[in-house]
Amino acid sequence: MKWLRNLDSLVAVLTLLPSVILLAIFVYGFIGQTIQTSLTNWGKDPAQALAINPVLQFVGFENYKELFSGFIHGRFRQDLVNNIFFTVFFVGGCLLVGLSLAIILDRSPKGEGFFRTIFLFPMSLSFVVTGTIWRWMLQPAGGVNQLPSTVGLPEGQFAWLTSRQQVLQFDWNHLPLFTAWLIGLILLWIGVAALRGGEARRGWIALGSAALLIGWAVFIGPRVQLLPFPEIHGFNLAFIGIIVAAVWQMSGYTMALYLAGLRGVPEELREAARVDGASEVQLYRRIIFPMLAPITLSAMIILGHISLKIFDLIWAMTGVDNAPTEVPALLMYVTTFRSNKIADGAAIATILLLLVALVIVPYLYSQLRGEVRR
Amino acid sequence: MIWRVVQYGILALATLFFLLPVYLVVVTALKEPAAITLESTWQLPRLWYWESFAQAWNAFLPKLQNSFVLTLVGTLLSAILGSINGYVLSKWRFPGANVIFPLMLFGMFIPYQAVLIPLFQFIREIGLGGSLWGLILVHVVYGLPITTLIFRNYYAEIPDELVEASRIDGAGFWGIYRNVIFPLSVPGFVVVIIWQFTQIWNEFLFAVTLVSSPANQPITVALAQLAGGEAVKWNLPMAGALLAALPTLLVYIFLGRYFIRGLLAGSVKG
Numbered sequence: 001m002k003w004l005r006n007l008d009s010l011v012a013v014l015t016l017l018p019s020v021i022l023l024a025i026f027v028y029g030f031i032g033q034t035i036q037t038s039l040t041n042w043g044k045d046p047a048q049a050l051a052i053n054p055v056l057q058f059v060g061f062e063n064y065k066e067l068f069s070g071f072i073h074g075r076f077r078q079d080l081v082n083n084i085f086f087t088v089f090f091v092g093g094c095l096l097v098g099l100s101l102a103i104i105l106d107r108s109p110k111g112e113g114f115f116r117t118i119f120l121f122p123m124s125l126s127f128v129v130t131g132t133i134w135r136w137m138l139q140p141a142g143g144v145n146q147l148p149s150t151v152g153l154p155e156g157q158f159a160w161l162t163s164r165q166q167v168l169q170f171d172w173n174h175l176p177l178f179t180a181w182l183i184g185l186i187l188l189w190i191g192v193a194a195l196r197g198g199e200a201r202r203g204w205i206a207l208g209s210a211a212l213l214i215g216w217a218v219f220i221g222p223r224v225q226l227l228p229f230p231e232i233h234g235f236n237l238a239f240i241g242i243i244v245a246a247v248w249q250m251s252g253y254t255m256a257l258y259l260a261g262l263r264g265v266p267e268e269l270r271e272a273a274r275v276d277g278a279s280e281v282q283l284y285r286r287i288i289f290p291m292l293a294p295i296t297l298s299a300m301i302i303l304g305h306i307s308l309k310i311f312d313l314i315w316a317m318t319g320v321d322n323a324p325t326e327v328p329a330l331l332m333y334v335t336t337f338r339s340n341k342i343a344d345g346a347a348i349a350t351i352l353l354l355l356v357a358l359v360i361v362p363y364l365y366s367q368l369r370g371e372v373r374r
Numbered sequence: 375m376i377w378r379v380v381q382y383g384i385l386a387l388a389t390l391f392f393l394l395p396v397y398l399v400v401v402t403a404l405k406e407p408a409a410i411t412l413e414s415t416w417q418l419p420r421l422w423y424w425e426s427f428a429q430a431w432n433a434f435l436p437k438l439q440n441s442f443v444l445t446l447v448g449t450l451l452s453a454i455l456g457s458i459n460g461y462v463l464s465k466w467r468f469p470g471a472n473v474i475f476p477l478m479l480f481g482m483f484i485p486y487q488a489v490l491i492p493l494f495q496f497i498r499e500i501g502l503g504g505s506l507w508g509l510i511l512v513h514v515v516y517g518l519p520i521t522t523l524i525f526r527n528y529y530a531e532i533p534d535e536l537v538e539a540s541r542i543d544g545a546g547f548w549g550i551y552r553n554v555i556f557p558l559s560v561p562g563f564v565v566v567i568i569w570q571f572t573q574i575w576n577e578f579l580f581a582v583t584l585v586s587s588p589a590n591q592p593i594t595v596a597l598a599q600l601a602g603g604e605a606v607k608w609n610l611p612m613a614g615a616l617l618a619a620l621p622t623l624l625v626y627i628f629l630g631r632y633f634i635r636g637l638l639a640g641s642v643k644g
Contacts (some may be wrong), residue, residue, distance in 0.1 A: 011547040013464035019459050019518050020474060026483040026515045030489035037491055080602075099389060104381050114384055115470040118632060124626035124633065126576030128594045129619045132393045132601040142412030143398070150416050223517050224586050248392065256634055279427065308634055309485045312578035332487045337583065346491055353488035364476050 029351065038346035049340040063347040069226055076331060076348065077172055077321060080231040083327040086243060087307040093247040094303050095296065098254025103284070106262040113348070116259075120252035127249065131316025132349065134245035134323050135161070136316075160241040160319050177221040180193035185214035240322045242317055246310070254299050258331055261295040262288070301363045304353070306358050376437055403427065403612040412610055418542055423609070430613035436589065437596040438617065439576055444592055448513035449570040455514070456521020456566055461555050464529040466535050468545070475526070482519035486579055504586040512584065513574050519604065520573075521566050524639045526564040529555060561632075569636030570624045581638055593618045 048054040062280035067073045101119055103318040105112055122130060137143040138160040154173050170178070184344055191206030273283050311329040318325045321334055336345030378463045402410060486493075488522055492510065502508030507641055532555065540550045540638040597618050601611040626633050 006545040007470060009466060011463045012469070013468050016459055016462045016474075019455055020478065020520070022515050023478050023481050023518060026489065026512075027484065028477075031484070031490040034488050034490075075530065096389075100384065104384060107381070109381060109385065115389065117627075118389055120630070120634065121623065121626055123637065124572055124622045125619050126578065126594050126622070128576070128578050128598050129615045132597060133399050136608055136612065137395055137398060139412055139415075142415040146413065146415045147394075169606065248395070252392075253637060256637060260638060264451045283498035305483055309487075311487075312594070312598075315578070315582075316601065319602055322420070329485060329487055332490075333579075333583070336491060342491060345487075348486070349490065350486040352485045356483060356485050360480070364479060364483075368472075368476050368479075 021125065032192050034346045034353075035350050037343055038350045042343040042346075043339075043341040044343065046340070049342065051281040059343075063343050064351070067344070067347055067351070069309050071227075071229075073233055075326070076328065077231070078233050078323075079192075079326045079328045079331050081309075082236060082239060082325070083308060084331075085235040085305055086239055086246075086310065086327065089239075089243045090307045090310075091300055091303045093243060094251045094254045095252035095299060096248060098299070099258050101251070101255045101291075102258035102262055105259060119255055122249040123252050125249065127312040128316045130249045131313045132244055134241065135250070135317045138241040138245075158240075159238075160236050163236040163237040163240075164236040164324060167237065169232050171231055172231040173224070173226050175226065176224050177217055179222055180213045184217060186211050187213065200284075215328045220259075229289070238318070242314055242325060245317065246313060247306070250303060250306070257295055257299050258292060261292050265291055283294075299361075301359055305359050308356050308359070375393065375546075379389070396470060399612045399615060402608050407607040407609050426609040427611040427617075430610055430617055434593060434596060434617055437591050437593045438507055440590055440633055441592040441594075442512070442621075444510055445574045448510050448517065448574045449567055451510075451514045452517035452521045452568045452570055453520060453563060457525045457556075457559060458528050458551070459518065459522040460525025460527075461551055463526045464532075465534070465550070465555070468527055479519050481516060482523075483525055484514070490579075490583055494583060504584075504590065506585065506590045509580060509590075509592070510512075510583050512580050513577070516580075517570055517573070519641075521570065524566050524569070524636065525559075525640065528559075528565075532558055539604055541586055553597075564629070564632045565636045565639065568625055568632050569639075571625060572633070572636075575622050 039058055039060060041056055041062075043049045043057050048056075067076050083292050101115075104117060109115070139145075140159045140162055144160070145158065147156070149155045187206045187210035191210055192204045193203075194200075194206055197201035197203075223285070250365040269287065270283060273287055276300070280288065309329055310327060314325055314327060314330060326334075329352060331366060332345050332352065335341045335348060398415070401416075401418060403426050404422055405419040406421060406425070409420065409423075412443075424513070463471060497503050497508040497512070502511065536554050537550055540554045545553055576594065577592075578598065579594045581592045582598070585595065588596075597611070597614050600614055
């Protein structure tokens with residue numbers, strides 16, 4: 001019978017094979033082709049851009065260098081800054097709203113099921129639908145700005161999506177400096193925490209790396225010039241409306257994640273803490289929040305990768321070619337399919353992929369590692 | 375006591391935040407175009423005007439049909455393939471499965487911009503450029519990771535003893551699937567079908583890039599174009615948004631439990 005079982009194993013593998021081949025081509029093959037395209041000059045010469053068999057030249061990392069330091073690509077750099085600010089505020093907003101709602105619903109108020117349904121329904125909508133609705137909500141002379149006047153207050157004045165204000169401005173040339181300080185301080189914190197926890201090796205490695213980075217930031221960083229000219233970027237206030245709409249759509253998801261986590265905290269544990277004299281605040285701070293830490297991390301990663309890919313929501317709210325509210329995902333589309341600068345588009349896509357992979361690959365690894373060991 | 379008041383206060387505020395847009399959509403869709411002004415945004419319509427829905431319905435009917443064909447075919451194919459893949463990966467673990475599965479999963483997280491240029495060319499080269507079938511193919515392939523994941527996790531709960539018993543009875547690979555796995559799969563299929571239905575119905579990036587001819591457009595693309603036009607009065611986009619939202623909204627309202635299960639499964643471990 002052994003050979004029969006082996007035959008079945010062969011059938012099993014052969015059954016999976018078509019899917020594996022399809023994904024190998026559609027994911028890895030195409031990514032490879034995109035990277036290859038990003039190293040050519042496809043689209044630099046308009047005559048070649050739309051040719052059936054374009055004559056392409058290998059230009060190495062020229063397109064990437066241009067995107068990060070070329071004079072005409074300031075728009076890409078602002079888009080990158082936009083996306084990072086958007087990610088921070090969107091993820092923060094979703095976590096805050098989601099956690100608050102989950103804590104309240106976990107305490108079983110009256111009508112819990114009703115509230116849960118209300119908070120989650122936007123998840124079933126298309127970003128295009130959400131964007132269309134919120135575009136109307138955020139008309140500068142109507143919508144949300146008119147709300148106060150329905151109860152007799154003066155109407156709001158904020159221009160929402162049409163705002164041209166920029167805050168939190170910084171010079172692009174200081175980006176390596178800020179990054180070095182940020183990562184250096186995080187590593188410092190990790191190192192100190194590890195040493196206190198008795199993990200000497202880990203602690204000293206982290207402290208050493210932190211010292212290197214901070215040393216660089218103090219002695220070399222201030223003299224680094226990425227561009228021959230100062231270039232100011234910042235947070236465009238026009239994004240606030242998009243962040244509100246995105247939080248409206250996705251905070252229910254965060255709530256569902258947290259609610260599942262809170263339901264997993266055993267009732268005996270809460271009782272035990274209360275018996276030991278812990279107040280409700282202490283109960284949450286000392287016992288429940290630490291238990292929710294893995295969920296927070298998962299939520300941050302899932303939401304973070306969604307926000308790096310955000311595309312349809314912004315298209316529906318401000319159109320496809322609106323510089324103040326643009327992100328790299330949209331710029332890639334415009335560059336490739338409207339301006340026919342295909343190699344530039346491929347380079348932007350590759351950068352986007354790297355950013356997402358930076359977040360997702362460690363996540364997948366940690367999620368699946370435990371399983372394999374089991 | 376104070377805590378209770380605060381608690382219900384927050385709930386009321388949140389409910390307002392989540393439902394105000396719904397109120398605005400419905401009210402705007404029911405106003406006659408001439409009565410829609412920015413100052414009267416929040417007022418109820420003086421005259422209930424149902425014409426917008428008829429207009430939106432007429433304009434969107436072909437696109438809704440496209441979306442239905444696209445969604446139904448794409449959902450069913452990716453669900454069936456996902457079920458079989460999940461069966462192989464959970465019950466017929468072969469050497470290398472631990473490497474192949476994460477590599478498959480990665481496909482559901484990538485920004486699709488990273489495959490868009492070669493994909494566009496590929497679909498054109500195989501003669502499906504601009505058609506609905508090209509889009510269906512794309513949705514089936516990029517749906518495989520999530521459907522495989524959900525079924526794999528679902529089948530992991532089915533005891534291996536059942537599979538073993540069936541094998542001793544002489545059942546082969548497909549026999550076990552037919553007699554043991556498939557009959558137990560209904561809840562798994564419900565979760566996967568709801569998830570894929572929502573995803574494909576709502577998708578925009580592939581639709582707007584790969585379907586060039588307006589006749590084949592799905593509803594999301596048509597809605598984005600309608601609302602993007604500057605001259606349009608807002609009653610039509612709002613009625614259109616309601617029509618576009620209705621199928622997935624109904625699924626959510628009636629099968630919400632399964633929808634949430636799919637949602638949580640998307641964070642890999644579930």
